[in-house]
Amino acid sequence: xxxxxxxxxxxxxxxxxxxxxxxxxxxxxxxxxxxxxxxxxxxxxxxxxxxxxxxxxxxxxxxxxxxxxxxxxxxxxxxxxxxxxxxxxxxxxxxxxxxxxxxxxxxxxxxxxxxxxxxxxxxxxxxxxxxxxxxxxxxxxxxxxxx
Numbered sequence: 001x002x003x004x005x006x007x008x009x010x011x012x013x014x015x016x017x018x019x020x021x022x023x024x025x026x027x028x029x030x031x032x033x034x035x036x037x038x039x040x041x042x043x044x045x046x047x048x049x050x051x052x053x054x055x056x057x058x059x060x061x062x063x064x065x066x067x068x069x070x071x072x073x074x075x076x077x078x079x080x081x082x083x084x085x086x087x088x089x090x091x092x093x094x095x096x097x098x099x100x101x102x103x104x105x106x107x108x109x110x111x112x113x114x115x116x117x118x119x120x121x122x123x124x125x126x127x128x129x130x131x132x133x134x135x136x137x138x139x140x141x142x143x144x145x146x147x
Contacts, residue, residue: 020053020057021053021054021056021057021060021075022057022060022073022074022075023035023036023047023056023057023060023061023064023075024053024056024057024060026053027049031049031050031051032049032050032051032052032053032055032056033047033048033049033050033056034047034048034049034050034056034057034059034060034063034098034102035047036060036063036064036067038067038091039067039068043091045063045091045094045095045098046095047059047060047063047095047098047099047102048098048099048102048103050102050103050105050106051106051109051110052105052106052109052110054105054109055102055103055105055106055109056102057075057076058075058076058079058101058102058105059098059099059101059102059105060075060098061074061075061076061079061080061101062094062097062098062101062102063094063095063097063098065080065086066086066087066089066093066094066097066098067094069086070082
């Protein structure tokens with residue numbers, strides 16, 4: 001059983017690099033998803049999938065805040081305003097509020113990254129069933145046809 005004493009710390013460190021925020025995870029294809037368990041129930045509230053981990057974490061925070069109130073452990077506690085009394089919301093209402101916040105943050109993050117000068121541009125994949133037009137050609141096809 002040598003080495004078992006530190007394996008928990010190593011696994012915890014790996015999880016922190018894989019999951020930068022509480023309540024989110026990354027899908028195999030790169031999208032970040034958020035979900036939360038309802039208090040005193042086995043069911044979960046699906047909070048959506050997002051391009052960035054920050055957007056997923058903000059959606060999680062919104063749902064957690066409406067479920068747990070001021071005692072919630074949030075990813076971004078500084079972004080929530082103290083309210084006297086939180087409304088009692090249904091799971092559907094919490095999902096709606098959380099996805100609205102997540103979508104807004106996702107759009108803002110995407111706009112920030114697209115306006116950066118060194119950002120990668122997303123190119124559309126060509127339709128392989130479509131014939132190329134003469135304007136798109138880089139070659140001098142007349143010289144090829146003379147063979």
